[in-house]
Amino acid sequence: NAGVTQTPKFQVLKTGQSMTLQCAQDMNHEYMSWYRQDPGMGLRLIHYSVGAGITDQGEVPNGYNVSRSTTEDFPLRLLSAAPSQTSVYFCASSWKGQGESEAFFGQGTRLTVV
């Protein structure tokens, strides 16, 4: 059982470049989220989705876009990468909203913007 799969695991971007971080889950979860994790800090919510076709902003949405065309996939797009976006990104999915049930996390994508 794969769970939550993120690709790529590592990425280096130049300032101004764009890219998409991929996230897929095979648990038929309605709820999916993207977090970023910076040194010495907890995870911060970027965007989330409560089902296909529905997305909303989290705590730190600026500079990121998401879409949810299927239940399984929830890609995160960086429109114009900035050094401040250097971080480790985690995708998560859950049966209910994360205010009600545990989240299953992917292995993370370590992004460096130079």
Added chain:
Amino acid sequence: GESVGLHLPTLSVQEGDNSIINCAYSNSASDYFIWYKQESGKGPQFIIDIRSNMDKRQGQRVTVLLNKTVKHLSLQIAATQPGDSAVYFCAESGHRPNNNDMRFGAGTRLTVKP
């Protein structure tokens, strides 16, 4: 205990001893709490959760205690093993109307000495 900042709180215990990791939260409306474990290079993994109508919940070798009066949460690990070495995060929710908004602490690094 947990705090937001650049330096991760650390806890070092001897193998076989019990560990207690603490977490303070500030939102009196928080009604759902989770502890996650994160090993190096991996995503967070669910350990145990508790709702605000309870003050104690036990799992396998782990116990979570909730004191709503002082807004304090703790994770107790019995007979700590080397495999328990990781960063432990508490997370809380109750930020209505966004039921998907889980707020994470900065984490505590647990090191188990053989």
